[in-house]
Amino acid sequence: MARKRPATMADIAQVAGVSRTTVSFVLNDRTDVMIPAATRDRVQKVAAGLGYRRNAAARALATQSSGLLGLVTEIVTSPFAADVIRGAQQRAWEQERFLLIAPSEDEHAMDALAIEKLLEQRVEGILLAAAWHRAISVPDAAKDVPCVLVNCYDEKGEFPAVVPDEVTGGRRAAAALIDAGHERIGHITLTPGIPAQIGRLEGFRAELQESGLGLDDDLVCLGDATAESGYLAGRELLERADRPTAIFCGNDRIAMGLYDAAKDLGLSIPGDLSVVGFDDQEILAAYLRPKLTTVALPFAGMGAAGVSMLTSLTAGRPIQDARVLIDCPLRTRSSVGPVIP
Structure with missing residues (x-):
C-alpha cells in the first residue's frame, strides 16, 4: 500500500478557497496581518481535516528558532x-x-x-x-x-x-529522629569525599549540634552506598554495648543492608531501632518492611x-x-x- 502524501499548504489553500499566503499566515499565527476570524477558523479546520503537520526544520530556518x-x-x-x-x-x-x-x-x-x-x-x-x-x-x-x-x-x-x-536534607533526617525522642543517633555515610556525603553529614551534624545533642563520632561508620556496606557498618554499630537507638543512612541501599543487620541481631524496626534513609528510591523505600522513612532527592x-x-x-x-x-x-x-x- 502506497504511503499517503503529506498535506501541504497548497492543498489547504485549494480546499479552503484561499491563497497559500493566507494559509501560511494563519498556520504561523501571524497576528499582524488582518485576516477575518471566520477565514482563520476555516483554514485551521481544513488543515486539521487533512492531517497537516508543520515542517519543523523549515520553520526553524525561517524563524531562527527550533523550539x-x-x-x-x-x-x-x-x-x-x-x-x-x-x-x-x-x-x-x-x-x-x-x-x-x-x-x-x-x-x-x-x-x-x-x-x-x-x-x-x-x-x-x-x-x-x-x-x-x-x-x-x-x-x-x-x-x-x-x-x-x-x-x-x-x-x-x-x-x-x-x-x-544535601545539607538541608541531612538536617531533616536528624530532625526526624530528634523529634521522635532519640538522643543516641548513629550515621552510616556514603563514600567519603563526594558532595552528597559531605553535605548530608554536614547538615546532620549541624542539626544535632543545634539541638544540644552533638554527634558522637564513634557512632559514625563509613559506607560506600551499597547494601553490603550498610549491613557491615550496621553490625558494627548494633553490636556495641551502648548501641544507638537510631541510625541515619547515607542512602536507601545502605538502609536496606542495615535492616538485614538488625534482623540478624534480633532487633525490630522501629521498636528497637529507628532508621532514616536518603534518596527515596521507589523500588526500595516503599517496599522495605517496615516502609522506610527517607529524605527524597528532588x-x-x-x-x-x-x-x-x-x-x-x-x-x-x-x-x-x-x-x-x-x-x-x-x-x-x-x-x-x-x-x-
Missing part, C-alpha cells in the same frame, strides 16, 4: 531517570519547548558526540544531567549554546547548575528547574543564581518510632 532543547545524560537506565525526564519534559511543554534526549556513555564527562548530535538538530540549549551529584567535565561543544547542569556542576563554575540541597524538581533556567538563557534573559539548590523533602513512613525504655 528544541537537548538533554544529555547517562541516567537513562537508573531508577531516577524517569523523574528527571518527567520534570524536564513537563516544564518544557509548559514553556512550548520540546525535549530531545541523548544518552551518554561516559560517567565522568558528558559525551561530546551526544552533544554534537543534538546541535545538528538545531537545539537552542542543552541540559547535562548526572546520575549522582558530582563535578563533571563539560565538552567544549556545550559552549555553542546555553547550557545548564542538573545534579552536577563544573569545578570552574562556568556553567549554571541545579543541585540538591529529581523531577531539578529537571524542571533546569529547563526554566535554560529557557531564560535561550531567551537572552539573565538568571539570578548561577547555582540553584532544590529542596530535599522528608518522606515519613514507618521506620521511625519513639525510644522504648
Whole structure:
C-alpha cells in the first residue's frame, strides 16, 4: 500500500478557497496581518481535516528558532531517570519547548558526540544531567549554546547548575529522629569525599549540634552506598554495648543492608531501632518492611528547574543564581518510632 502524501499548504489553500499566503499566515499565527476570524477558523479546520503537520526544520530556518532543547545524560537506565525526564519534559511543554534526549556513555564527562548530535538538530540549549551529584567535565561543544547542569556542576563554575540541597536534607533526617525522642543517633555515610556525603553529614551534624545533642563520632561508620556496606557498618554499630537507638543512612541501599543487620541481631524496626534513609528510591523505600522513612532527592524538581533556567538563557534573559539548590523533602513512613525504655 502506497504511503499517503503529506498535506501541504497548497492543498489547504485549494480546499479552503484561499491563497497559500493566507494559509501560511494563519498556520504561523501571524497576528499582524488582518485576516477575518471566520477565514482563520476555516483554514485551521481544513488543515486539521487533512492531517497537516508543520515542517519543523523549515520553520526553524525561517524563524531562527527550533523550539528544541537537548538533554544529555547517562541516567537513562537508573531508577531516577524517569523523574528527571518527567520534570524536564513537563516544564518544557509548559514553556512550548520540546525535549530531545541523548544518552551518554561516559560517567565522568558528558559525551561530546551526544552533544554534537543534538546541535545538528538545531537545539537552542542543552541540559547535562548526572546520575549522582558530582563535578563533571563539560565538552567544549556545550559552549555553542546555553547550557545548564542538573545534579552536577563544573569545578570552574562556568556553567549554571541545579543541585540538591544535601545539607538541608541531612538536617531533616536528624530532625526526624530528634523529634521522635532519640538522643543516641548513629550515621552510616556514603563514600567519603563526594558532595552528597559531605553535605548530608554536614547538615546532620549541624542539626544535632543545634539541638544540644552533638554527634558522637564513634557512632559514625563509613559506607560506600551499597547494601553490603550498610549491613557491615550496621553490625558494627548494633553490636556495641551502648548501641544507638537510631541510625541515619547515607542512602536507601545502605538502609536496606542495615535492616538485614538488625534482623540478624534480633532487633525490630522501629521498636528497637529507628532508621532514616536518603534518596527515596521507589523500588526500595516503599517496599522495605517496615516502609522506610527517607529524605527524597528532588529529581523531577531539578529537571524542571533546569529547563526554566535554560529557557531564560535561550531567551537572552539573565538568571539570578548561577547555582540553584532544590529542596530535599522528608518522606515519613514507618521506620521511625519513639525510644522504648
